[in-house]
Amino acid sequence: MSQTVLDQVPVLSMADMPKADFAQAFGQSFQRFGFAMVRDHGMDPKLIDDSWAMARRFFDLPEAVKQRYDAKYNGGQRGYTAFGTEIAKGASENDLKEFWHVGRDLPEGDPLAQSMPPNVWPDELPEFKPLFASLYREFDRVGAELLSAIALYLELPERWFDGPIENGNSILRLLHYPPVSPHAPGIRAGAHEDINLITLLLGAEEGGLELKDRDGNWLPVVPPPGALAINVGDMLQRLTNHVLPSTSHRVVNPPPERRGHSRYSMPFFLHLRPDFMIDALPQCVSADNPRRDPPISAHDYLTERLIEIGLIKA
Template sequence: MPARIPTLDIRRFTHPASPQDRQAFVDELGAAYREWGFAGIRNHGIAQSLIDDAYGVFKAFFALPEDIKKQYHVAGGGGARGYTPFGVETAKGAKHFDLKEFWHIGREIAGDSKYRDVMPPNLWPSEVDGFREKGYALYQALDELGAQVLAALALHIDLPESWFADKTDFGNSILRPIHYPPITADDIPNVRAGAHEDINLITLLVGASAAGLEVKSKQGEWVPFTSDADTIVVNIGDMLQRLTNHVYPSTTHRVVNPPGEQARQPRYSVPFFLHPNPDFMIDVLPSTVTADNPSRYPEPITAQGYLEERLREIKLK
């Protein structure tokens, strides 16, 4: 059996029993990410009622008729806001589209923000009561939790604890409620989400309603990672991998179709993709460059430039 992906108690970082315990958490979290690029986070402080309320409005939206949902699809918008229909997103290099439909909630920013040209206003479905309030409450809660995880990771690679704070405070982060419809045929070649790596700094996945997430180990094995109900799965994305010169790997993962009758059930999940501010320059951190790990990326790139490059690869642009 392959080793298990660790699940850690983040209270040891936010409310530590001692400075030594806080440092031990930083060490354990850093080790988990160096090995797996994934970890579970429990005692995260996000109320189950907030999560349940958000899932409730998301499920209500996906249950609407197709013609209503498609009114919220922004043609040419790269899926940045609103609805993306079934059969669009395709994992990089995959032959078949993913078996999912999804919605995007972005950061609420001022109309005169310097980022407005790349961070459009949110769309909110008028057909679902409470969608905006409950959806954005979850967005904010995951944004705060993500900031805590980044603070611990910064300490692990000898940066100040607050290093990420002013680089993500206007991050182009996305909350993505996903609906994987029931699978009704036994011979389809598609999987619910093809093997891929995430684009952003870190991803926080809250309350996947069914098994299916698998993580590829360094030995090439697919390791199932079904978390407990009170655990949020947090993984490294390609932007943080690039920034840290692969000290933190962005690990390949997928969502496979479950066997038998389980495949006839819908699956819902809600990842939060935490991004830096659009003009943040992704440039390899000097502290991560060593004789054994020379810089892999001599050319820096802005977060927005990198995002657009990758969205084209997965057929969202």
């Protein structure tokens, strides 16, 4: 996949295309590239702008204040993870980022609550909770619609994914890559694949996201303003027996003249419900593509991977 090919990846409209046509184009982009770009998703631009502003306000708080909400007490699932904590699977250097996790709040007594701790919210910013709870719900809604298109592409019933993602352990991550010196090493977040089903990413003002093509080349991914970049995660790769490939990506430092600027992004990691068994779909298994992986629950798979990236201890 050359840069020219990447430039030709269509930015698909969720509003302007018939659902069947969108499903085919979206699925083909996933199968060919492991990612897609989508506009007209219906998310409120003001909600998104307010969320960017609030994320900046939070990360500008003193370190001692942010540390009050340390996510190490809940396996990294809710609250704040300090700069330099996370490491990509197989990497030797920790990532140059700090982040906050918002997850799903379940009713008291729900059997899934034991694997999904309640959210924590910063007392210093009272608008933080309602704003990001709203953004979470919007990502949840758009993610379910995108998965309905993937279901059609895989020749499943359109709403097939609704059950598997109901009360899923999805995470909204607010990310901050602080400024670095002009002479800093080139990588802000090491090469990795996402754990979840799909990731929905609102574009960052500062560039740096790169995708690895089938020939091993790293290519920049820059969605148009307001569009979402959506990539396949390892759970969807496993569910489709690698028909839809999970794509390696990383975040590199910008040119030296831009390294004094922070980079912010807001990925939404859309997850299955913890008790869902990830097993290859029958239509994705054939003589040419035999079953690759044994069945595993979404919870056990997530735990396995969180240990690998250092967010929980074995």
